[in-house]
Amino acid sequence: MGERKIRNMEEFASVSGISRPTVSKYFHDPTSVRATTRARIEAAIEQYDYRPNIYAMNQNRELTKNIGVVVPYLADPFFGEIVRVIERRCIEAGFSPSLFSSHGSAEQERDILDTLRSLKPAGVLLAPLGRLSDKSAIEAFCRDVPTVLFDSNIEGMGESFVGSDNYSFVSQTVEYLSRTGEPPSFFEMKNPANPNANKRRRAYLDMMERLGLEPNVMQIDGTGWAFEEIGRQGALEILNRGALPTDTILCSNDRLAIGLLSACYETGHKVGRGPDCDLRVASHDDHPFSRYTCPSLTTAAHDYANVSGHSVETLFRLIESGGRFETREETLFSAHLIMRDSA
């Protein structure tokens, strides 16, 4: 173990008995060199613990092996889960993921795109803020950097979009709720940040019409990403007014539902589908905590594995295609209903 520290690729090449250009080739793609050569290089890496200087590696490369991953809000465990899958797959494929969170701020999102541009990534997976996003900044970014949007779509931007089919969420919950009890009212924010919210409202209205039922939308105040608190305040206001139009509430998303359930508990409204219950509550997303609400939340679940998996695969295809697709693809995965105790 008394080997002196290797300072650069030149030195490493000489101690490994391989020429520098071949070593360089190896680090760019280990499978591009002959198996025997590869074995010798890897033995030397093992022995000398050498890694190339990533800065020198990347400065002359038009595009790097980096992949940017941007999410709107990291304190939402939903994104924490997604990021875990994405990171793993990127690393397995030999890329280096760089993770960024906009933390709900459009300014931060712009800054992140700026940073990403100078990272010269091979590709970017971007879950935009939504309504608040600086559309022109994102558009300009997508022109320069191969980008796949996920989770929340912005029409026409990025080479591809991968997300969940909001209609599938809502059709399943509405169908189930109206089949097993009173038809649901819809509970949402008045000015939702996320475009999925609007799609869900429209899907709700559409489904109710299709079923010949009277729709009822409750829109509550509040801005920002503290959905639980917004849901709780909005629900308290409605419950205290005794203004519930039906005994069945369908929340736009689980985080609002978590706040609503807390308000129900506080005001003594028993939630569930038993005869002694005051109301039923269902929702969408299958948030990691929806299993632990009281009662546990009946919800429509994202196909987490497919959304994250297909986002990554699409990005890999995009990178292999040189960063552009002929036409913009949109892939939507269906939700599946998870029946728990709240409805």
Next chain:
Amino acid sequence: MGERKIRNMEEFASVSGISRPTVSKYFHDPTSVRATTRARIEAAIEQYDYRPNIYAMNQNRELTKNIGVVVPYLADPFFGEIVRVIERRCIEAGFSPSLFSSHGSAEQERDILDTLRSLKPAGVLLAPLGRLSDKSAIEAFCRDVPTVLFDSNIEGMGESFVGSDNYSFVSQTVEYLSRTGEPPSFFEMKNPANPNANKRRRAYLDMMERLGLEPNVMQIDGTGWAFEEIGRQGALEILNRGALPTDTILCSNDRLAIGLLSACYETGHKVGRGPDCDLRVASHDDHPFSRYTCPSLTTAAHDYANVSGHSVETLFRLIESGGRFETREETLFSAHLIMRDSA
């Protein structure tokens, strides 16, 4: 706006009318050049939208302006919150934070340290996994890279540790609970991943002895980071056995408590401090969701702002001191009790 794209610092220097070495100096530290020079450079940046190639910038620098931030588990919104504060402060101070999550895996943690080493960061903020961490890997890393540990301490590693005072958490909850009702039993995992858990158990035992009360520790099975599910299963087992030693439970952390509360609800045990309640539950951390459990969770809160703020400040001081402190500092912030409805 018809300016041609600037290709490198040479070109940028010439169009801005400043020499390249001075421009280089500016990008390293804008305050290091004369105000008039700075103004001219910034005007040119504005006009030509030039940024230096970060890879070329960093390849010759001994240490970069990067700061590594490592957390053990990003799907825990606790860390999402902390990261937000840390990132903001780093950017304000002119650093580029790079965020990494070990996602509960020691192997990932090792890989992250490896990646970080080649990023040549000015400093690293590391919240280790805890018991599962590869101690020798962390120790070796801390020798090479200026590192401040936070959240969970590993004795002797890193130049400094910033976290919460576990004794302060437990003393407040135990004191409050035993003063207002039956003394608490302690509910925890048998093999906690996090060293804070052990400190909390010892603090519980110590406090109980000091108050002349009989301690009772319930240790439940389970490994990994799915604390809610572990808490729920453990609680179901105990509740179904009717094996509660007292009517007051103190959970080691909020995520276990969230699982326990869900088990209580499921089994019809009413939680709270009213006369009609079966048991009281309190906990530690002030997890972002503890406000929305049913009933809302009485808990001891981290001083989030101080822990994240002081971690960053300590790292900045460390960087300014050339990466080493004379002696290893440990800074612990006190918790404060948040009284809600569960106890």
Next chain:
DNA sequence: AATTATTTTTTACGCGCGTAAAGTATTTTG
């Protein structure tokens, strides 16, 4: 105005690696 201190310019070199070209060695194919 002269002296001193500070900042900028000029010149020049090097960092660690990518990569192109031409030649040599090795493996594969028929």
Next chain:
DNA sequence: CAAAATACTTTACGCGCGTAAAAAATAATT
């Protein structure tokens, strides 16, 4: 076994910037 194909070596240059040293310009001080 020879021819063809593939992989590797040698040589050489360039990328974009850091940075050192000496000279020149500018600003601050007396």
